[in-house]
Amino acid sequence: MRRQNGSPLIQQDAARAFEDDITLAAMFLAPVLITAPPADALRIVQAIAARERRGRTREVLACDASAGDDVIGSITDNRVRIATDHGTAILFVGEVHALKSRDQFALMKLLAYPNSGGRGDVPRIASSSSMDLYDCVAKGRFDARLLYRLNVIHIVVPKGTSS
16 A cells, blocks of 8 residues: 655655666667756766666766757767767767757757768767756747657656755
8 A cells, every 4th residue: 555645655666767767768779858957967867878788888978058068069079989889978968958949950850860971870869958848849949859859768857856
């Protein structure tokens, strides 16, 4: 029998589900979207990198869109390093909601057409936002096509909690 929200049983179930999400993200090399505060999101990506399949840990290359980091330049410069099959790194795009429209389009195109650059590998990308991206799409501030491509595996840290 379960108690009301906040009970130890429900908290254990939530923690187990959270760990399962991280393991799933490590096993499948699909894009990961994390809805969480920036520090929590980075820790989650580091946990995913540490559990990467084939027993190897990937390096996390972090870009912060809200700080004005050149996300597209980071992808271009590190294309081989972030390849899913042979790469050694995960590109983490923090605060993805802050990307400019042209950068959203470029990232969406990269995820939609990964082989257009002549290389065969799909990039290994994790992204995060402390804002609800569905609201950003509804308000016209975020490209719905990019949300669709990033939201293959979605990990949510509920407000008021920390990982």
